[in-house]
């Protein structure tokens with residue numbers, strides 16, 4: 001389980017995140033909405049251990065995240081908005097490189113299995129990354145997360161810039177990962193996607209989580225109304 005307990009981050013006098021309390025279970029897809037600057041990336045960075053909390057705790061399976069703590073970073077994978085990969089290497093080579101960085105050595109068949117599972121078409125496996133579209137890069141990012149064997153996957157704006165078909169494929173993969181028991185924590189501006197793929201949604205305003213609910217029984221229009229009333 002991911003858990004934030006009174007998690008707070010201040011920059012000087014500015015509270016980027018104030019007393020955040022939330023939990024995300026394995027199998028859940030938590031979609032965090034909020035305007036620019038609301039504190040979504042700050043929350044993700046605190047769980048990734050990229051920044052230090054001013055007070056409170058981020059916990060992964062009960063272990064407190066601390067900057068440069070390998071225990072929690074091993075359990076987490078991160079897919080940024082733009083997946084940074086080596087343009088001169090192929091999809092398989094990138095996956096091999098990043099898997100080794102995470103301490104995993106896979107044979108060629110296993111690497112290609114991860115890419116297939118992430119939805120990348122087979123004829124692209126050996127092409128250079130520089131020829132990949134944004135959606136294809138994202139699939140390699142997902143394959144890296146799969147290869148890392150992480151139970152918790154953080155995503156920051158994962159569908160921004162994807163076309164409708166790529167978005168649909170991405171949604172399908174998220175659902176499959178959640179059905180396998182992975183927890184997904186996604187920061188997004190896309191209300192339709194949040195209600196479509198999320199099992200829970202949160203709305204953040206000026207560093208505070210001001211609303212959380214299940215997505216069951218709520219449609220995109222209702223969520224949009226709620227969002228506009230809340231922020």
Ligand SMILES: Nc1ncnc2c1ncn2[C@@H]1O[C@H](COP(=O)(O)OP(=O)(O)OP(=O)(O)O)[C@@H](O)[C@H]1O
Nearest residue numbers: 011014015016034035036037038039040041042043
């Ligand atoms: N390193 C930093 N130094 C000072 N202020 C920062 C720093 N990082 C973030 N902030 C501030 O913290 C607040 C929250 O930023 P954050 O990036 O978490 O927002 P966000 O919800 O992810 O926004 P967006 O949707 O634009 O990505 C903002 O006011 C931002 O300016």
